[in-house]
Amino acid sequence: MKKILFLFLSVSFLMACQNSGKQAGTSEQEVVAVSVDSILSNPAVFADQSVVVSGMVAHVCTHGGQKLFLVSSNPEKYLRINTGKSIPEFPIALEGSTIEVKGVVSKFVEEGETEPAMEESQTDTTSKEHAYHKDNVYVIVADSYTEKTN
Amino acid sequence: MNxxxxxxxxxxxxxxxxxxxxIIYGVSGIVLNHRSPRGDASTIRRSESFTVEAPIKKEAVDKSYVLSLLAGLNETDFKQYYFPSENEVMIYLTGGHVSLLLNTGEGSIVKVRNRPVFREFNFLHYNKPKQLWTWFSDFFAGSLVLMAFTGLFILKGKNGIKYRGAILSIAGILVPLAFLFLYLWTY
Structure with a gap:
């Protein structure tokens, strides 16, 4: 009996470990310091680049803290930051703080969606939420962030 | 051993x-079922409306104005503020924010904090730890499937899978199928 249980546990763990080797190799890339406005004005230029960007956090997603939005000089545009593999979540307490984010500018593709903002508008129905998600064709997938003193 | x-x-x-x-996945599953645009039960959100004298000129909104506004709301400090539009100022507090419409003077103060236990359960259910937790929760999910099958064959006789067990198992499969039929396949 013990052998069976041991065998079962071992097989389960081995199966679970199969997808562990899929790590994106971005550590060798040069990191470019950019402003929120410059990314928003022409995000395609920075596509797949590692960047460092600073800004004030306007909003942290309350559905799990997997994304936040940085304020730009255009009140209608926000830069969306997604958590990367090394960041479990963005705490709500970051709202109103200035943070420095290091990450990769990535084209935002939600699985099964052709329009990036569509899924968000269905779950976050307030007009303010809609404003945050507007035009988020490119996002920064954050590797790390630090909170600056306000 | 048989x-x-x-x-x-x-x-x-x-x-x-x-x-x-x-327990973790059951409780957080209920919480996730009842999410709203403003969040879920893992956060406590309290909102209060207020009105101040209006209209307020955007240029008049500075640090001293913000502090006097907050004093009226029994708040003493703020982190930063900005203007989401020409007609609105958003003031960030520690653990909340104040939103004020400049033309009408209508505003709201929102305080948000984490709800203990629910937050921790959701943290795990959302797979926020990632990496090792993914393996363990996959193992749990796989084990649930195994437990479902082994559960069918625990008892012998009329209370087992040959009669009572079969009826209840089929009924339990029909319920999600009915929802799929009503809300997905024929919608």
């Missing part, structure tokens, strides 16, 4: 081992 005993032991031991995980 196969039925092995089946029972697997079901029993996995059930014991994953008692805690079942």
């Amino acid at each position: 196969w039925r005993k092995i089946n029972r032991v697997i079901h029993r031991d996995l059930g014991y081992f994953f008692f805690g995980m079942s």
